[in-house]
Amino acid sequence: MSVTSEVGEKLEALPEAAAIALRMKAEHYFDAIRAILDVFANKKSLDSIYVTSTIPSTSIINALDVLEIKLDHIWFVDCISQIMMSPAQKHGHSIYVESPTMLDNLMLKVEYLIRKTSDRKNLVIIDSINSLAIHNNTKILSEFLHILVNNLRAKEAYTIIFSMVEYETEDIRNMLNLVSDELVEVEGKA
């Protein structure tokens, strides 16, 4: 089974508005994104809010373009482009947070997009807890995830938190256990 099918099936088996920690190897990153945005979100008719602190949103948008995934119902909160001082063009589907340390503003941008896209239910993807952990201490990151996940749950939105197993620490594992309803492992078996 492909990684895309595996992730798609595992997500579909989960309850509505679940908070999911998606643990994967870095090599499965783009397959997992495809499974979430193209398969899962489409099937459930969800508006996706993709929070990226790992790579700039333009890189993900380019990858989605190659994968022929339409952006109509996908929006980005990009908290890495500004800090990189990259002169990259701003994309109409991206809004920007100055730095991944501005977790409060990140919550505000998610809230803004939820209000702007109020027709459908939402799926919020946090990519990734590992990169957020580079810029934030465990205390504030746990507090952020706890508030965000509970807020999204109240709005009947799905939350998927990416975690790259290669970069996981014990603190990160504890955090994921604390805030998520389900831990989904991407096995990627042939």
Added chain:
Amino acid sequence: MAPREREQDEPPERDRCITGIDGLDNILNGGIPRGNTVLVTGSVGTGKTSLCLEFLVHGSMAGENSLYISATEATAKLLSNIIPYDFFDRKLVRDGRLVFIDLPVIYDKLGLEKLEFEFEEVNILITALANIVDELDIRRLCIDSITSVCYRLKTQENIRDFILKLGSMLSSRGCTSLLVSEISPAEERYSLYGVEEAIADGVIVTGNLERRGDLLRTLQVVKMRGTMHSRAKYVLDLTSVGVLLVPLLKGGSVAAPGG
């Protein structure tokens, strides 16, 4: 205590003026108690005017005639700089449900040319404002800013007298009002003269908070008579869907107070 006795002991719940700003209504446990005079205080660029405008826009949309009195900025300029709210309809202005008046125009009409107001001028100004509120059936009012009026009052006694009379006049008409107060970032009190916050029914403080080099806009309700409310600090964002608020993350990492 039996439930019936407890009901008799508790003061009746006051009617609320729902601000329409979800986060603020949650903080205030349902909105500002109707008729309260609330000081909105903070340094420049912290969102005071946006907060007030949204309060008035939501009021006018809900059928409550709303009045914005601008003391420092001409209405035309203010409207050109207003955030393009998704929910704002210029018809509200055309229909007279949302009214903008420049305070210098009121001064001119009243012949208040002196730079320093005495007791008599204060009374003339209050009477004029009362007439406007009555004529236009105003239910929500904002004066932006009260600091510029206080500049002309000079003494703490005159300021106290003005705000007491203004609050009493508006409250007796069921008009809920926001008075904007400008303070410098380093100020340790909530108003320039230290009088306004003591007399107002409520104090909402906006500010800037620097945390590890990031500058956050914050909001805190310090006082609000007539309701239980949160006194925690929140982070705010000014957006096209209105003012958004989330709790300020503490995380043990707040390095420098600033707002």
